[in-house]
Amino acid sequence: LDAYGKTRDAPGYVASLLRGISKVFLSIQRRPLEQIKVAVPIILNALKAASFDLDHGDVGLKDLFGGAINVANSIKSTCKKLEGVANEQLRALLGLYVLQIMAIISITMGDEVSSCLYLIQNLSRFFPFCGLSYADLVAGQGVDPLAHVICSDDTNDFMDCLSYIKHGAVLSVLWGQISVTVAHAAEQDLGALKVELRSIQSKRWSAIGMLQYIFSLGKLPFTIKKHAISFLLDITENIGQQELNEDALCAFLTPSIISSLQVVFLKVWGPNTVYAPFPFIS
DSSP: OTTTTSSTTHHHHHHHHHHHHHHHHHHOOSOHHHHHHHHHHHHHHHHHHHHHHSOTTOHHHHHHHHHHHHHHHHHHHHHTTOOHHHHHHHHHHHHHHHHHHHHHHHHHHTTOHHHHHHHHHHHHTTHHHHTOOHHHHHTTOSSHHHHHHHOTTOOOTGGGGGTTHHHHHHHHHHHHHHOHHHHHHTTOOHHHHHHHHHHOHHHHHHHHHHTHHHHTOTTSOHHHHHHHHHHHHHHTTTOOOOOOOOHHHHHHHHHHHHHHHHHHHHHHSSSOGGGTTOOOOO
């Protein structure tokens, strides 16, 4: 994988290697956690480079991400063989790996929902095993605990390959809105989550703050951002004036809320007519 870019048909080369790696992971006998942890950054960096090299709609993308999902299945199978801290760490690693891939798929194939929906469904099936929930992910509480489990030595080197995990956290919820089959695969109730966000002010603010990862990502297709605006409108529907009893929390969240809403306003009232059907109600 380190040789990516030095071979013809590099994306096809990476896809083939991913299929092979998924088999190798299953055969590891000694120190599987350490070996997989070394391999994952290389896999994700090569996957990102290869997928960004392909055009939207290229059949090679499906092979590429199919290989990445095979790797995830192998990591899950390996995790089941481990116990204690090793199991916890590998499970956390798998969760972050899945979120990163979900973000990359959304960037490269998100404008063709029907073409990538089955990939997103397959990734969402890992959520129960990894302990991922929409409520935690959309509130910004689902990623950091997993990262702390893996990077307990306070090094950031490993996290460099996971640059899109917070985007993936929010995207996973938006995909649940795009297709109910995705939410079912993740064993999540999106309707109940929206009710909770409308009812609990602090959680709603956190969700709005997390949406900035969607609106500010220029590479993300407009199709996904349209659903993000719909989600924003859903969780702020019929919200009246509420007492602010948590001044400290309000002060902490305000910068992210302002940043997120600034991007929303630019998109809604900007020259791009894609957002015309989504009037923003203040």
